[in-house]
Amino acid sequence: MPSLSRAEVEHVARLARLELSDDEVALYTRQLGKVLDHFASMASVDTTDIPPTASPQHLAGTAALRSDTVCPSLDREKVLRHAPDPWDGHFGVPQVSDDTL
């Protein structure tokens, strides 16, 4: 299992919407590579025919589904009170068009 490359770290930072300095890229390349090298030992577990678990298994069949009915939710004015840029009852954001994602 190869360690991470700088290019991979820079790519992941873009995906995660994080801007890293050169020093941080170097640090994370080293630290995350070391962690992944260790975690690679997991490959030795034979998981043929073992399904993935997304949620603890005792939940299966016991978690209650509620009926889909309209009920009161949080008050709009209260929710918007902590928005950085509330705008006419909405969340305001800077320009989205011409935005390179």
Place this chain on the structure above:
Amino acid sequence: MSAAELASAVRRGELSAESLFERSLAAIEARESELHAFNLVLNESARARAAEIDARVRRGEQLGPLAGVPIAIKDNICTRDIETNCSSRILAGWRPPYDATAVERLLAADAVIVGKTNMDEFGMGSTTENSALGATRNPHDTALVPGGSSGGSAAAVGAGCVTLALGSDTGGSVRQPAALCGVVGMKPTYGLVSRYGLVAYASSLDQIGVIASSVGDAALALGLIAGHDKRDSTSLAVAPADYVAQLASGVDGLRVGVVVEMLAGCDRAVAATVRSAAVALESEGADVREVSLSILDHAIPAYYLIALAEASSNLSRYDGVRYGLRVGAPTASAMTSATRTAGFGPEVKRRIMLGTYALSAGYYDEWYGKAQRVRTAIARHLSEVYATLDILLTPIIPNVSLELGELEDPLTAYLSDRCTVVANLAGHPSISVPFGASEGHPIGVQLMSDALGEPTLLRAAAALQAQTAWRPSPVRGTH
């Protein structure tokens, strides 16, 4: 006095809630400058609530089972109109418009919230050093960390500032600091306690838990916060048991397994404490044997890959749009990047990076998918074990204590969680009980069981508590 005794005295009018609050505040003022257990102490509003409780007692009203009891809440659990910032710059100043269900239920029991406690940012850490507001110190020795991520809650209970506190446990964050601070920490079965109002870290692992100075108080508090909540889709449709009533039932005939893999590599005093707990349970009639679970060697990789993948997804909500910090920029995506870069601390960024990597195209099956299958394998092995055993006995953390900076290397820090993450992967309950000390540093042991085994865990914990001569005495390190 226990929380139950305090509340009972308040209900009878023999103790005032105000005097309990003043005592709590005095304990906080005496230690807080060296401990930094709290992000926020609610001075006036808590005093007013205590006075209101006393007035209701005088009017002859029936009060709840925590009448006037001072409690603290970890800062990732929402408290209405009270700042809840998860020890992160990105949520500085955020006051939630609602109470978490667990908070709502403790308030309905007439508890008095005296403050919000410090933590590793968003629960990401094992020492409470990863807080944007500064580290918390261990009340037994201020050169040491209190553990984490619920280090503020554990330090507050350990120092006697509050009787009870809420924490959250994703991979040991209630149990490990409880062990290092010499108090009891209970992580319930996944789904037993509503997570409505718990700020999400890793949704298939997170669970709200209780930190208390005794097993009895942990049982009392669990009974109050457990039970179905329609606002949490993972909430189990089961009624909570009467955890307190079964505490004195003893452990006669209880089948206990000591997990040999978890003793390997532990500090000598930690392994000796676990073995003495095994002897104590045996002397009370339990059937104790050793059990080997080599699959648990893979618990840390599986746990961290799943936790961090879920974290990278959950924390994508911090985009500068709806709440929290916004750093201005000409376009929406530049604003989001600038906000996240300024708002998250280094460990949170590290974990988001690792989680994003594990979920990214080309790596998903190799890392995240594999981790989910190993999670299944671990749960199956545990099911086999619980066919012939009632509980497992293990250490909480391999170290007796941790100095500040000792877990600075990320891999070293992650590996220190190897005993506690297993219960979260399986969704099982687990409790940390103080059972001795080494040179004044408390040592806890862990008891685990199958899903919804809380009554059994709590009575085994009560049996251990009755057998240990060690009692907390938070005096060291006071300057």
